[in-house]
Amino acid sequence: MDNTTTIDAKSSVKPPVSSVGVVGWARANLFNSWFNSILTLLTLLLLWKVIPPFVNWAFIDSLWWSTSAECKAAEGACWSIIPAKYRYILFGLYPYDSQWRPFLAIIILIGLLFYSRNRAHWKKSLAYAWLVGLILMGLLLRGGILGLASVESTLWGGLPLTLLLSVFGLTAAYPLGVLLALGRQSEMPAIKSICIIYIEMIRGVPLITLLFMSSIVFPLFLPEGVSINAILRAQVAIIMFTAAYIAEVVRGGLQGMATGQFEAAESLGLNYYQTMRLVILPQALKIVIPPTVSQLISALKDTSLVVIIALYDLLKTTQTTLSDPDWMGFSSEAYIFVALIYFACCYFMSSYSRRLEEELDTGL
Amino acid sequence: MNDKATAADNQLSDDAIIEIKGMHKWFGEFHVLQDINLTVQKRERIVICGPSGSGKSTLIRCINRLEEHQRGSIVVDGIELTNDIKNIEKVRTEVGMVFQHFNLFPHLTIVENLALGPIWVRKVPKKEAEETAMYYLEKVQIAEQAQKFPGQLSGGQQQRVAIARSLCMAPKVMLFDEPTSALDPEMIKEVLDVMIDLAREGMTMLVVTHEMGFAKSVAHRVLFMDYGQIVEQNTPDEFFDNPEHDRTKLFLSQILH
Numbered sequence: 285m286d287n288t289t290t291i292d293a294k295s296s297v298k299p300p301v302s303s304v305g306v307v308g309w310a311r312a313n314l315f316n317s318w319f320n321s322i323l324t325l326l327t328l329l330l331l332w333k334v335i336p337p338f339v340n341w342a343f344i345d346s347l348w349w350s351t352s353a354e355c356k357a358a359e360g361a362c363w364s365i366i367p368a369k370y371r372y373i374l375f376g377l378y379p380y381d382s383q384w385r386p387f388l389a390i391i392i393l394i395g396l397l398f399y400s401r402n403r404a405h406w407k408k409s410l411a412y413a414w415l416v417g418l419i420l421m422g423l424l425l426r427g428g429i430l431g432l433a434s435v436e437s438t439l440w441g442g443l444p445l446t447l448l449l450s451v452f453g454l455t456a457a458y459p460l461g462v463l464l465a466l467g468r469q470s471e472m473p474a475i476k477s478i479c480i481i482y483i484e485m486i487r488g489v490p491l492i493t494l495l496f497m498s499s500i501v502f503p504l505f506l507p508e509g510v511s512i513n514a515i516l517r518a519q520v521a522i523i524m525f526t527a528a529y530i531a532e533v534v535r536g537g538l539q540g541m542a543t544g545q546f547e548a549a550e551s552l553g554l555n556y557y558q559t560m561r562l563v564i565l566p567q568a569l570k571i572v573i574p575p576t577v578s579q580l581i582s583a584l585k586d587t588s589l590v591v592i593i594a595l596y597d598l599l600k601t602t603q604t605t606l607s608d609p610d611w612m613g614f615s616s617e618a619y620i621f622v623a624l625i626y627f628a629c630c631y632f633m634s635s636y637s638r639r640l641e642e643e644l645d646t647g648l
Numbered sequence: 649m650n651d652k653a654t655a656a657d658n659q660l661s662d663d664a665i666i667e668i669k670g671m672h673k674w675f676g677e678f679h680v681l682q683d684i685n686l687t688v689q690k691r692e693r694i695v696i697c698g699p700s701g702s703g704k705s706t707l708i709r710c711i712n713r714l715e716e717h718q719r720g721s722i723v724v725d726g727i728e729l730t731n732d733i734k735n736i737e738k739v740r741t742e743v744g745m746v747f748q749h750f751n752l753f754p755h756l757t758i759v760e761n762l763a764l765g766p767i768w769v770r771k772v773p774k775k776e777a778e779e780t781a782m783y784y785l786e787k788v789q790i791a792e793q794a795q796k797f798p799g800q801l802s803g804g805q806q807q808r809v810a811i812a813r814s815l816c817m818a819p820k821v822m823l824f825d826e827p828t829s830a831l832d833p834e835m836i837k838e839v840l841d842v843m844i845d846l847a848r849e850g851m852t853m854l855v856v857t858h859e860m861g862f863a864k865s866v867a868h869r870v871l872f873m874d875y876g877q878i879v880e881q882n883t884p885d886e887f888f889d890n891p892e893h894d895r896t897k898l899f900l901s902q903i904l905h
């Protein structure tokens with residue numbers, strides 16, 4: 285009888301103070317053994333040595349809107365290089381007076397990307413919006429109609445080039461990678477071996493080699509007089525490279541699928557394509573969202589390798605800026621600036637993927 | 649309930665819907681099915697039992713070609729199963745299958761699970777397919793779960809959904825591979841009840857199960873398999889009361905204690 289009274293659902297006994305709050309947390313996580321206590325103290329010391337000087341340099345002693353001469357005399361960071369040079373960093377050799385065109389193109393792209401973030405917007409109209417948007421961006425960059433001066437693609441550079449290579453590269457590489465993964469699982473020996481050879485060959489070669497090949501070796505095979513735009517060649521190399529890696533990630537997802545799913549789909553009478561499209565891929569691709577996004581993020585950063593075939597991507601325009609005698613020596617500032625741009629792009633992708641994962645979570 | 653289920657016994661039509669003749673199957677060197685001969689009449693209900701590894705699953709999986717046989721012939725509803733993929737797909741639309749582990753599609757809601765086959769295989773308009781889906785969900789008494797995902801349902805509910813999913817294709821034959829053996833005991837009955845209803849409506853059924861109560865009340869015929877052969881087949885009464893073969897007796901003594 286007594287026992288029943290001891291079980292009280294609304295117990296008013298509080299946990300001991302030392303196990304909750306800041307003190308409790310610090311005790312449990314930072315000072316729970318003498319070794320961890322030493323590590324904690326060392327870390328605090330290190331942070332003390334690093335953070336205040338950095339804050340001083342970046343925010344207190346820094347100059348934001350000065351001339352380069354003033355900068356050279358100053359102690360802190362010279363952020364002035366960015367307002368002075370941002371047009372070149374962002375747009376490279378693109379004719380100065382027409383730089384509103386790539387700017388507008390980027391705005392359209394960012395607009396489309398943000399609009400596409402919401403899965404409720406994934407309808408047919410979105411595909412048309414992308415199509416129109418892409419054509420518009422191409423026309424803006426290229427010019428030559430509607431009174432816009434024509435701009436050679438050799439002058440395209442900076443952020444538009446990086447985004448162009450990335451967005452096209454990733455959107456083309458992803459479906460290609462999925463097809464390669466399916467091909468690799470195929471029961472038809474010819475298709476299977478072609479896919480395996482392709483994937484293994486591409487993965488056995490660094491991207492730089494592919495880029496060199498696309499710019500030096502590949503043109504040798506073209507008939508005389510035919511030349512393919514350098515950007516297009518780099519684009520193809522990036523797509524081929526990324527697709528091979530995506531393919532392996534997706535293959536992992538396919539192998540993780542239970543055979544029961546294939547059997548259930550088949551026993552309903554669905555054919556191979558329907559089974560894959562409606563049952564297997566939606567699940568397999570969902571499982572591999574995190575590694576896929578890692579691949580896509582690294583592909584985005586790899587676009588900076590196109591400098592070696594003389595394309596002026598964002599990183600290259602930054603480097604070139606730093607060879608301006610007036611602004612030499614402020615590389616930290618300029619690189620921090622481009623790093624932030626890269627970070628914003630990558631963060632967009634990873635936060636989007638996290639959201640997608642949550643939305644697609646169906647509890648199994 | 650049981651009486652009603654057996655009441656239809658006498659009205660067996662005598663045109664066969666499944667005809668298996670001299671069928672053999674190997675897994676590599678392993679002769680898993682040996683000289684199987686089996687004719688199933690329309691509206692007939694057959695229970696298949698036998699020890700683990702005797703080839704029960706393999707046999708019914710051959711009927712919708714989830715497994716390929718190597719010798720002999722299998723004809724389902726007038727269509728012979730060969731390598732012709734079109735024929736295989738046709739047979740699969742006529743033959744529903746229910747698995748031990750339900751195999752619902754976890755990324756789709758319950759109603760989408762049910763409507764998928766009709767929409768893509770039978771080319772039924774989406775709205776109509778969903779109405780049919782709701783009809784069968786009512787029938788297995790789970791309509792209120794239509795918008796949930798499979799992961800949110802209990803095992804018994806999932807298996808009832810799986811049965812409804814097959815029924816949405818309006819199959820002529822239903823295959824069941826141990827539909828209740830992955831379920832907790834308290835959920836077995838709700839699934840068996842659905843199957844008994846189905847039997848009462850005259851569905852042709854092949855059921856691999858060790859639920860002997862179900863076999864007694866619903867089956868026209870009980871098959872006993874061992875080592876890849878159909879060792880014995882008989883009406884449930886004869887099968888349980890007067891088993892002929894020693895292996896059958898041994899098996900029955902093990903499962904009916």
Ligand SMILES: Nc1ncnc2c1ncn2[C@@H]1O[C@H](COP(=O)(O)OP(=O)(O)OP(=O)(O)O)[C@@H](O)[C@H]1O
Nearest residue numbers: 675676678680698699700701702703704705706707
């Ligand atoms: N894909 C396969 N490859 C090789 N051997 C297999 C394969 N599938 C089944 N087998 C073997 O074939 C035999 C029959 O298997 P089957 O699944 O048909 O048995 P079962 O009668 O359904 O048994 P259980 O009651 O355990 O389900 C078993 O010995 C099994 O190990």
Ligand SMILES: [Mg+2]
Nearest residue numbers: 704705706826
């Ligand atoms: Mg089995």
